[in-house]
Amino acid sequence: MCDNIHIHGLKMPESMDEETRSQLCPVVYAVSKLGGKWKLIVVHNLIDGPLRFGELRRAIPDITQRMLTLTLRELEEDGIVNRHVFEVVPPHVEYSLTEVGQGLESVMSSLGDWGRANFAQKRNAVAQTA
Amino acid sequence: MCDNIHIHGLKMPESMDEETRSQLCPVVYAVSKLGGKWKLIVVHNLIDGPLRFGELRRAIPDITQRMLTLTLRELEEDGIVNRHVFEVVPPHVEYSLTEVGQGLESVMSSLGDWGRANFAQKRNAVAQTA
DNA sequence: CGGTATCCTGTACGATACTG
């Protein structure tokens, strides 16, 4: 019912074309687009609106310039993120979610709900329950 | 508003304790628990009910025994998956989602919806639109 | 059947330096 792919050590891009990927279980397909690295974090940061490259960097302190660039390029290729270059000096580049990217909002909010529910439990377990 | 962690080359487990992780943005926290590797795929496969080790292997053809074991152990530690050992010969071990793990159902279904919506578009783009 | 142990490799990712 549901074949698989390499999420991370991803053998996928090379060994599997878009046609083949499309045969996959939708969940697996989604994970193949969002799996690993910083993708979900970047998408998360763009949910509330466009951000400049530098703003994203500051929002994600531990990401390196290189990784941010690579992640954004991949998200762009996958039609999840838009790159808007303002032809000014100094350079100004804004990243935003495409419609496809916006479609991830419910994923992100479910994820947030889950995270909140679970770490809330833990933090309250010792201190208080109310 | 939202610090960061290493999703994948994850430096996190060593350099960050549960307390610190809890300070994180819920989304980032969630990603830290589910990011990288095969975790989401395994959770996905357990959504419909418990599965034995071997059944999981067959459901996820590309995963190695080692990776499946490691993934299950991590999910177990994180309280997402239950491991039930039946003391029989030959061995019988069943994996199921805990309540916390069940909480991921909406994440998985959102993810599925998103995947379906997007690869459906692509497959229909050439063939048909109706 | 459901693992663990050992060894090895690919590549994700980081650090640093440079540029339009």
Next chain:
DNA sequence: CAGTATCGTACAGGATACCG
């Protein structure tokens, strides 16, 4: 400001073999 280029490394992950 927003990148690219280069180099090095740690670790995710694979392959194989063996075990209770």
